[in-house]
Amino acid sequence: MDAAERRATVLKAVVEEYVRTAAPVASQTVTESRDLGVSSATVRNDMTQLEREGFLAQPHTSAGRIPTDQGYRYFVDHFTAAGGLPVGQRRAVADFFATTHRALEDLLHETSQLLANLTSHAAVVVGPDADAVRVRSAQLVALEPGTVLAVVVLGNGTVEREVLPSELAGDQVARASAGFDAALRDRTLAVPSTSPTTTGDDAVDVLLVQAIAAVTTRAKHVSDHLYVGGVSRLAAEQDAFTTTATTARLLEMLEEQVVVVSLVRDLLDHGVNVSIGSENEVDELRDCSIVLAPYQVEGTLAGTVGVLGPTRMDYAQALAAVAAVSQQLGRLLLPPS
């Protein structure tokens, strides 16, 4: 093992130790926990060089080293390849997805909690993008005098519904329903038919337009929805985040769902799966890392699951967890064929 290679191993050791213990790592700790075949003095020399190169930092002169964001980045890029989930967790994921039979909202919500439990960090799930899911069938139903229900069955088997006020009679609703189905079927909710076929009956047409508008806006709203699980972990990680005010601002941001959703989409658009500390543009996340995995439905990218924790995070485990969850989630959302 040449010198450069050994330095990489030292960096790896420091990251792993620091993630485990949360305390600055001393040269001696490295020589004792790893079998490098060199003395602590040599590790010290390596560490000074790693510090010069910006991978490690010293909180104060007489302390061990901790990884910098750049150090974590190197670790993630070089030492986290293809890690699988431990058997116990793998089973937990499989069980969860085998036994759950929920409406989409509930499923995504519980998925975020699953991921939070797996990683012991906060977890986010971004709902399927409306653009990605096709309408399998659409229908209008007269519920009772004055009320009509718009129902849309999506390609992934989920059902969206919206209530509309309307005084139309049963046969008129039926005619509107036919037009409704024609306008939406096999399209995505994001791009409905530009000109729904008119029926000649003004009242029916009005209902039709209303229904389409209602359903598409609803879809847009749902797709921008963020499901957050395990926020309590953020408070528990308090020590990692300097002040309690930082935690508060973080929680505040998570309540501002739109911000997070667009942030997540942005990262993935740039092909980023792991964003570490200062790599995050958003101020609140300067001490946090995000680990993401998109999930696919019918081969197209639908949404994203992710983990949000301190930069001092077990990246290998987090990556394995989001990978497993996203894969299973995508499979579950497939239309039962």
Next chain:
Amino acid sequence: MDAAERRATVLKAVVEEYVRTAAPVASQTVTESRDLGVSSATVRNDMTQLEREGFLAQPHTSAGRIPTDQGYRYFVDHFTAAGGLPVGQRRAVADFFATTHRALEDLLHETSQLLANLTSHAAVVVGPDADAVRVRSAQLVALEPGTVLAVVVLGNGTVEREVLPSELAGDQVARASAGFDAALRDRTLAVPSTSPTTTGDDAVDVLLVQAIAAVTTRAKHVSDHLYVGGVSRLAAEQDAFTTTATTARLLEMLEEQVVVVSLVRDLLDHGVNVSIGSENEVDELRDCSIVLAPYQVEGTLAGTVGVLGPTRMDYAQALAAVAAVSQQLGRLLLPPS
């Protein structure tokens, strides 16, 4: 003003000062901020008596007094009558409910955020109880081959739906739908008809039973749903809650929605609107207070809005806020008649 009356005034002053400053209140502070017409020595005497009676406590010998839970209780019972909301906030509430046009889930979610903003504390909204709402109409709809949708319109105008697998033909679904409506209409989802009328057609009966079961379990689930807003406030109030671990456990509890929902229902069942610190059975809430107001739809109790904060809370303001919000929310949920 006789002695007992003055002591009550002193208690009131201590509570108000402590809520404002978060620091133990000295006798001199009271004489300076209130015009009691007595000296600090007299206030000191009153304070010792209030302490003997359990309304005040001393963090340590040479410090001012802080209210005990019992002290807050007295304050709430005697000094918070009929407070109105400041004009600005009153307007904010009115605006919110005038401009919002959302599905029930979103409405309740945003209501919780409104309440959190009004009070600067965490806020909870408990959805309408399934027991309290009558079914206005119920229907089964054949969506597409193999799928039937059960739709239930509730007395408050909300719509519950559930998807069922079924291979029945259109006319069979229609017959099942009639039975479905007969079984549920004008009842609550919690107590469906014990023996749904059989139609003679086995397949239809099976679907009927399935549909009723699905809808009632779903209703139970939805009605147990909790909407939490402003969790970040809890972190900001950290100083009030001893450790960060306490905050974490509190957040954890809020994620366990069922616990909170039944807690809230329990309190209201006993006619309690304000639960202070140790009055709470739940351990995590020993340092918190809850201020609740039920909202009514069509004159019957439907759900609850509430504020969750430290015992050191502006009770008058919180009470006014929950009252205003619950009232407006109830009005909005009225069926459009």
Next chain:
DNA sequence: CGTTAGCAGTCGGTACACTCGACTGCTACC
């Protein structure tokens, strides 16, 4: 008898000095 003034007493918080222990960085040597 309630109220008041004044003073002694108590205790938390802060500032400071000191020690201990954990590392590093360096130098000389292999």
Next chain:
DNA sequence: GGTAGCAGTCGAGTGTACCGACTGCTAACG
């Protein structure tokens, strides 16, 4: 290049002294 050993540095923990903020009490007063 790697190693041993030692001097140097700094944080954390500890003991002490002091200050300031209140109270509680006692004696006097109306």
